[in-house]
Amino acid sequence: MKKLFIITGELSGDLHAATVVEELKKTMPDLEIEGIGGKHMADAGVKIFKDHSKMGVVGLTFKALFDHIKLAKEIIDYLNNSFKPDLVLLVDYGGFNLRIAKFLKKYNFETFYYISPQVWASRKHRVSKIRKYISKLMVIFPFEEKFYKKQNITAKYVGHPLVSQLYFGYQKEDFIKENNLNENKKIVGVFPGSRKFELSYMMPIYAQAIREIYEHQKKIQFCISQAENMSEEFLNKYIDDLKYEGIDIKLIKGQNHALLACSDALILTSGTVTLEAAMYETPMCVCYKGPLPFYWIYLAVRHISKVSLPNIVADKDIVQEFIQHRAQPEYIASEILSLLHNQTKRDKMIAELKNIKEKFGEKIASQEVAKTIREYFNEG
Secondary structure, eight states: OOEEEEEOOSHHHHHHHHHHHHHHHHHOTTOEEEEEEOHHHHHTTOEEEEEGGGGOOOSSSHHHHHHHHHHHHHHHHHIIIIIOOSEEEEESOHHHHHHHHHHHHHTTOOEEEESOOOTTTBOTTHHHHHHHHOSEEEESSHHHHHHHHHTTOOEEEOOOHHHHHOOOOOOHHHHHHHTTOOTTSEEEEEEOOSSHHHHHHHHHHHHHHHHHHHHHOSSEEEEEEEOTTSOHHHHHHHHHHHHHTTOOEEEEESOHHHHHHHOSEEEEESSTHHHHHHHTTOOEEEEEOOOHHHHHHHHHHBOOSOOSHHHHHHTSOOSEEEEGGGOOHHHHHHHHHHHHHOHHHHHHHHHHHHHHHHHTTTOOHHHHHHHHHHHHHHHO
């Protein structure tokens, strides 16, 4: 009986790993799978060695480092003395997974990596670790395969898991009715992020940008995406004044993709959401601001000048990026008004976003990863 051990470190990795397991089970029902994961992997039939909440100790503390070292030792001891897998699959979570890959290599475990660290963007020194310790990379951006092959690393483009999971059947009319919106007003979707420290920097900027947009165009309604982990009270601190000023604004929770698809324009805090917006071909601008020391560190380690995933994938400037000192309300307001009313500019961005969507192709990542694993087992 073949054995697979999977290591994830957070919710997204748990979800992506679970979809791979579901595909594997269709053709290899006897495959024995254990791992570090959470509810999604457990529901897919994986025996959980440690819950991935044990991985959530990232930080610049001795305790965090000690906990990671202790966990890595427990994993290696278990694999070496008890489970003895035929293959180890690392999923995302580069900080921990690249460290444990070194020890997996030392004990001659075959190791594949799905959703590799974005070394092409920053911390390029990690390339040498990947070359030394990983047998095969399964990458999620079209340009990554070529990048890694130039580094003499075996890599295969498998498609992006989020792209294959998106639903494209949203109807704007239905979205407007369900959320009691005004069908005669344009919709500007605002995605401020899911972390409180992000919101503390971004929401005051977005609030002022919304004021300036409203000053120039009254027939607009603003929909603020409320992250699942964010309380309504916390967000209302930033938007109550806007409501008092007569601006049409409301919180939308649990409908991120519908809001991305049905908005006329988007204000996005940099992150994966920018790629999802590109898949829906919705005109956008991308913003980010954080503590100045963090920004200096980012400038020191980055290897590319672009920040948003649409621009990175296209390898050219498609959407405006308002980062750090450029994250000014007047810049954001001007860009959104332009995207709403300059039809030539709007059509050009939509066409460019469509090209990005086509770059990803029609591969379903979970199926491609499962196929790669099956091929390895069959060859073995």
